[in-house]
Amino acid sequence: MSTQINDAVRQAAREAGLTEEVVASFAASAAPRLRDVMASLVRHLHAFIRDVRLTQAEWDAAIAFLTSAGHITDEHRQEFILLSDVLGASMMTVAVNSPARSSATESTVFGPFFVEDAPLIENGDDIGGGMSGRPCHVSGSVRSTSGAPLPGARIEVWAADDDGFYDVQYEGAALAGRAHLFADDAGAFEYWTVQPAAYPIPHDGPVGDLLAAAGRSPMRPAHIHFMVTHPGYETLITHIFVEGDEWLAQDAVFGVKQSLIVPFVAHSAGPGPGGRTLDQPWSSAVFDIALAPSEPE
Structure with a gap:
């Protein structure tokens, strides 16, 4: 028994x-932030390996998985962001950088389908x-957290x-279903689009294999993306x-998030907003x- 204990102590040491x-x-x-981040990463990574007693075969499988993710990544697809998403790392980063107010x-x-310089439209x-x-x-409207309208919010x-x-x-399609516009003098905005639908994230690669092995669905619920900016306020990225x-x-x-679930009210054919039939x-x-100020109000 003492030999086993001594061996366990030596192994742990x-x-x-x-x-x-x-x-x-x-x-x-020379970079303090790099030093701190890497020290924490190493400690957590090593603790994970010790905790699950990772086998050599599992390590090999992990390297093969990451290699496959690299091979499928190109200018149109980022499998590592997808991996971050399905592990909740993307949302944890959002949570850390957007404290609850x-x-x-x-x-x-944010998602992978944002395009810079989307067309400008009028309300x-x-x-x-x-x-x-x-x-x-x-x-809708864009206001500060104190309720003041934010005219010109993008x-x-x-x-x-x-x-x-x-x-x-x-392939080859023109931009559609995306644009940028500015809030009017009262902070209001409006536009027409099409009702969004639920869809699966790309699941024909290693991340899809991971989801299948875990018995998880690749589906995302129907949503519309927003990115809202105004000088003096924190940029909001949301759905x-x-x-x-x-x-x-x-x-x-x-x-x-519960606060982002919105009723999409059905209407019959006929008159609609802005005089449209x-x-x-x-x-x-x-x-x-409601945008949070860059500095406390």
Whole structure:
């Protein structure tokens, strides 16, 4: 028995000594933040390996998984961001960098389908651009957390069509379902798009294999992306989710927050906002946004 105890003590000391040796290798870094981050990463990574008693075969499988993620990544697909998403690391980063403020609109994941320099539209314009789906009118306001309207706030919006695809996923297609616009003098905004649909994240690669092995769905609930900016206020990156969507409780990337679930009200064909007459059913959603100041108000 004493031999076994001594062996266990020596093993624990050997493992702890290796961790300290690796941590010390970063001590000479001229960048304090790099030194601190790497020391923490090494300690947590080594603790994980010790905790699960990782086998050599499991380590080999992990390296093969990461290698496969690298091979499938290109200018159109980032498998490592996808991995971060499904592990909740993306949402944890959002949480750490967007502390909860009861009066500010909550943040969520950015997603991979944002496009710089989306077309500028005027309030009330239609950004559907021929996308398939039921017409949808989105309106709301942008205010500070104290309730003051924020005229001129820039609002970037983008969403998938009712087949669950973004414009950039169609080869050669023109930009559609995305735009930027500015809040009016009262902080209000409105535009037309199409009702978004639930869709699966890309699951034909290693991340999809991981989800399948875990018995997890790749689906995301229907949503519209927003990025809202105004001088003197924190940039807001968020979604609105369609109330009643079947995937709200099983979002593959953990992005759903109760405060971001919005009713999309169904309407019959006929008169709509802005004097528009619809020859088919349409829907509407209202999303009022509160931006947190860069400095406390």
